[in-house]
Amino acid sequence: MLVKTDTRECAVIDKTVASAVEAVADIPDGASLAVGGFGLSGNPIVLIEALLAQGTRDLSVVSNNCGVDDWGLGVLLRARRIRKMTSSYVGENKEFERQFLSGELELELTPQGTLAEKLRAGGAGIAAFYTQTGVGTQVAEGGLPRRYDGSGGVAVASAPKDVRTFDVAGGAKEFVLEEAITTDFALVHALRGDRHGNLVFTKAARNFNPLAAMAGRICIAQVEELVEPGALDPDAVHLPGVFVHRIVAVGSDIEKRIERRTVAAEGK
Template sequence: MDKVVPTAARAVADVHDGASFAVGGFGLSGVPDTLVRAVHATGVRGISVVSNNCGALGSGLVVLLAAGRIARVTGSYIGANEEFARQYLAGHLEVELIPQGTLAERLRAGGSGIPAFYTPAGVGTQVADGGLPWRYDGNGGVAVASPPKEIRDFDGVPHVLEHGIRTDFALVRAARGDRHGNLVFSRSARNFNPLAAMAGRVTVAEVEELVEPGGIDPDHVHLPGVFVQRVVPLTPQQAADKGIENRTVRG
């Protein structure tokens, strides 16, 4: 039951070329930076990632993206990530952009054993009708476009069929965790981390504070340990390393 692995390097030692990863985080909040850097150090290439966004300001998945390690991204937001946009438009990166709520539910569904579900989100757009550019050819043309999805009416309202997501690995960051893998997330870090953790066949969690079993009130557990296979305790310096995407001061 003790799932603690002493280092991030050991926790991701079995990742492989072409593997798929669900990665937690929202902007710069709750991003498993230590695990992402450990994956980068393995030299793995041609990977697919599922995450709300692909890192920013040198943090998170942008480390793997800038090194040319990522082949495909499923996400909702490009934001100010200029390298993401450059690789996408140049045809170096395949990108599936989907509504944020749909992404969240696809991860949850995959982790819950639900193969697919219907949602009204995206009906009447290219999300449902197909034709979204997944990959450009580097000359302004579209090399690969999204296919049309099944539409079905429920109570007179059209819904689009979306498939659950499962990945080979999941990388997440939690505020607290115990040796059994039970996790607690802080504030907005709770947005995608629990869902990404559910979707991974092998889920690795970096935790800012490691406690013994029983140290977390069962009523306060956000993600039960059944979804987590490996726990990596962060050093105080790693735990305190949290970026700020947009700093605002009052004049």
């Protein structure tokens, strides 16, 4: 946005939007999304619920997992809004299992570290990279079920990937080529952010959020606390605002869940 001050024009970098509804309003049917979170930690639940209410469907989602049946990305899945998931973990969600085995949902199962690097590489402009993870398995050789036919057969399987040998410390080793991931949009959650989009995450909620933000062509961040530019110590910023395009304050009293609460009996 440009504003006129006296006879000079200066750029005003204010990326705030008034509500989550406004922030996700232009996400169309069929869009691809990178979504932060690990389990239910760091889920951008306010943005997810706004997208659910909007009715957007046929989404291709990249995220470590798909929440649980009634929380996180699981609410979009339950409403049949997700066409494809690219994930490293698919437990804790019975509806995910049902849709995948019935052929309703496509799944690109990806090793967790590889998924993280695919997102980071996409945000850094790196087209692909070689890794040892998956060498000698169906990850490299192909044949992993991506969609079932509903009768127990595989309708779509993963394709073989390029494998090359490189001389590294310790001798020649095989590596598999993995392509980077970029998406149309990214949805992330942060503890604190300023109007320029600089973000600070907290503890385990940091997880995949910075990587997802980097991979999205348009990154939308929900923050618990919105501060003015200059309020954040530059050394404390986990993700610079160059990767963030919209920021919406959701407050610190939003509901935060965990998958399972495990406690010991009193006195033990």
